Amino acid sequence: MTKIVRRAALSVLAVGAALAGFTPIAAAQDRVTIGVLTALSGPLAAPGRFQMNGINLAVEDANAQGGVEIGGRRYQVEIKVYDTRGNPAEGASAMQRLTTVDRVPVVIGELSSGVAAAVAPIAADNEVPFILTVPTGPNLTKANNRWLFRVNAHNDQLSQALADFISRQGWQPLAYIAWNNDAGRGGVQSMSRLLPQGWRIGYTGFFNVGEVDFSAHVTNIRNAGARAVMLFMDEEPGSLAIAQIKAAGLDVQLIGTLAMGSDRFLRRLDAQRLNGMVQYNAFPPNAAVPRIQGFSQRYRAKFNEEAHGFAAQSYDGLMVALAALRAAGSATDARRVREALTRIDHEGVTGRLRFDAEGQASPPVYVTQWCADGRRRILYPADVVADCGAG
Numbered sequence: 001m002t003k004i005v006r007r008a009a010l011s012v013l014a015v016g017a018a019l020a021g022f023t024p025i026a027a028a029q030d031r032v033t034i035g036v037l038t039a040l041s042g043p044l045a046a047p048g049r050f051q052m053n054g055i056n057l058a059v060e061d062a063n064a065q066g067g068v069e070i071g072g073r074r075y076q077v078e079i080k081v082y083d084t085r086g087n088p089a090e091g092a093s094a095m096q097r098l099t100t101v102d103r104v105p106v107v108i109g110e111l112s113s114g115v116a117a118a119v120a121p122i123a124a125d126n127e128v129p130f131i132l133t134v135p136t137g138p139n140l141t142k143a144n145n146r147w148l149f150r151v152n153a154h155n156d157q158l159s160q161a162l163a164d165f166i167s168r169q170g171w172q173p174l175a176y177i178a179w180n181n182d183a184g185r186g187g188v189q190s191m192s193r194l195l196p197q198g199w200r201i202g203y204t205g206f207f208n209v210g211e212v213d214f215s216a217h218v219t220n221i222r223n224a225g226a227r228a229v230m231l232f233m234d235e236e237p238g239s240l241a242i243a244q245i246k247a248a249g250l251d252v253q254l255i256g257t258l259a260m261g262s263d264r265f266l267r268r269l270d271a272q273r274l275n276g277m278v279q280y281n282a283f284p285p286n287a288a289v290p291r292i293q294g295f296s297q298r299y300r301a302k303f304n305e306e307a308h309g310f311a312a313q314s315y316d317g318l319m320v321a322l323a324a325l326r327a328a329g330s331a332t333d334a335r336r337v338r339e340a341l342t343r344i345d346h347e348g349v350t351g352r353l354r355f356d357a358e359g360q361a362s363p364p365v366y367v368t369q370w371c372a373d374g375r376r377r378i379l380y381p382a383d384v385v386a387d388c389g390a391g
Contacts, residue, residue, distance in 0.1 A: 042086045057302055058314075063076055091119045133151055157365060159187065173200040176191075177241055274374075294349070375391070
């Protein structure tokens, strides 16, 4: 806990320093603090950076506009960040501290569905709303937890778009290589359930975090005669798996996740090995959509890299929290904030965000494809289809 608190303090100080030049009157204003849970270290530190980039950019944008008006008073926005390390026990401890010691009115973030599952009941016990921005486990918003909300699409929503697309291509037998965790197994289950009845699955293989040798999976995929392989994993194991599939000369259609559709992923491999690969995508950063273009340009100016879906989702999570605080008319009453969240209708950078009775939003989901020149095209949905450079 001491290390988590120290990291949290440093993160908050860093954010405060970054914001110092935005509003000279900040010191004279009231301040509202939003709790943040993420992985700043450990195996999920890379996606954690994207999550924090989005949250930090949202804080800067809010404070550049003079802060947030709540109950007729204007507040500068601060965040209190705790490092969960992708560990459920540390996440639970951090949520306990945020809700009972720091007494924040709302908590956002987290990356892992397993950590979120451990943390969400504590938010409910202490009656503080918890807004997820990245975890995709479908069961998280089906646990009858009135205090849990999610701005990002869950596995079933993501898989539905991809299953619709795959079924039109006729890619069967289909094979899977997936993380041996809730996200990986949940993704396989969702995809298999959503594909047309009788769709042939040639092979399903799971691997543990930290494994780097996919040769046995490659052999099994070859023996199964699979035409396509779906990779339920993030960018690091994804790049290793693709490199080994290509090195083995395995001629299969590659299908990936959101983590495999960014410039950052391209830098791990090359355009030749990615050419033709498709993946679901929550935020194609080059799409000719004003809300997407506006965020992408601000993100690149701030971080000197292409905008990432996790960052866009987390930006929206912070902005939804602020919208709920405004609607609640209170910077401290978590119950009123929760009630406000049930009525939120927010136009975010990822799309229109409203929560259903289970606390789940339904943002748009896309399917993008890598082009031979290292750019991406948008293949799905039909109303936004665009050629290389749009994805």
